[in-house]
Amino acid sequence: MKNLTLLFLLTFALLGCTTTVTRPFPPVPxxxxxxxxxxxxxxxxxxxxxxxxxxxxxxYAQYHICKSKMELWIEWYNTNKKINDGIKK
Amino acid sequence: MWMLNLIPDGYLSVLVHGVLVVxxxxxxxGWWMSILPPFQLYAPFVKYGFLTLxxxxxxxxxxxxxxxxxxxxxxxxxxxIKTANQRSEKVNTVIETKIVEKIRKVxxxxxxxxxxxxxxxxxxxxxxxxxxxVISILNEAAKGPTx
Numbered sequence: 001m002k003n004l005t006l007l008f009l010l011t012f013a014l015l016g017c018t019t020t021v022t023r024p025f026p027p028v029p030x031x032x033x034x035x036x037x038x039x040x041x042x043x044x045x046x047x048x049x050x051x052x053x054x055x056x057x058x059x060y061a062q063y064h065i066c067k068s069k070m071e072l073w074i075e076w077y078n079t080n081k082k083i084n085d086g087i088k089k
Numbered sequence: 090m091w092m093l094n095l096i097p098d099g100y101l102s103v104l105v106h107g108v109l110v111v112x113x114x115x116x117x118x119g120w121w122m123s124i125l126p127p128f129q130l131y132a133p134f135v136k137y138g139f140l141t142l143x144x145x146x147x148x149x150x151x152x153x154x155x156x157x158x159x160x161x162x163x164x165x166x167x168x169x170i171k172t173a174n175q176r177s178e179k180v181n182t183v184i185e186t187k188i189v190e191k192i193r194k195v196x197x198x199x200x201x202x203x204x205x206x207x208x209x210x211x212x213x214x215x216x217x218x219x220x221x222x223v224i225s226i227l228n229e230a231a232k233g234p235t236x
Contacts, residue, residue: 021163023170026177031188039231042224049217050210052227054203059231061199068191072184079180087169 023087026080032073036066098160105153109146115139 039059046052096104119136122128 021166021170023173026174027181029181029185029188031185039233041228041231044221044224046224047219048210048214049219050206050214052219052223053206053213056227057199057202057206061195064195064198065192068195069188072187072191076180076184080177083173083176083180087166087173 023084026083028076032069032076034069036069037062101156102153105146105149108142109150112139112143112146116143 039062040055042052042055046055116136116139119132119139122135123132
């Protein structure tokens with residue numbers, strides 16, 4: 001009984017409570033979390049060159065929007081990495 | 090020293106040093122009680138009880154310095170994190186504004202292109218006879234690789 005009490009007290013003394021200070025991952029703007037949409041396809045019965053042009057220019061616009069989001073995602077990541085690295089640990 | 094973690098900043102030094110002084114006085118009192126006949130019966134309890142308290146309070150007093158330094162470091166780190174979070178929020182506002190602006194510019198260009206197509210569509214449609222292979226090849230390219 002005495003040994004058990006001693007063991008318990010020793011374990012109690014050795015157990016440490018540590019304070020951890022953490023920084024949660026910063027929230028990402030919702031627009032940057034959206035994936036790139038699939039490209040628009042032409043109907044099989046398309047006969048006019050103007051319809052082809054409209055479709056292609058629309059897909060090019062989708063590409064440019066996606067490209068802009070990618071560039072802004074990289075900018076967001078690099079800026080937040082600098083901010084995080086600046087925290088003195 | 091985790092036990093010191095439980096004591097608020099304002100009371101830390103006062104409490105630890107207070108207990109140290111009390112335990113010293115209690116130990117001395119215990120020694121005196123052992124030589125005074127009316128109290129000799131209780132002297133061992135008082136002496137060894139306060140001696141144990143003295144050992145514990147010396148141990149805690151020794152941990153005061155590191156505990157204070159640790160708390161200061163935590164406070165500084167929490168302040169840095171708060172500043173970092175505020176900066177991240179500003180970054181998000183800037184990025185969101187840029188996204189809206191870039192999408193607007195792309196859509197403006199898209200509108201201009203469609204207007205130009207509409208201007209010339211009768212001419213180009215009359216001159217061009219589309220082979221169905223054109224449509225299937227373009228659609229294959231638009232679909233991309235199958236996963």
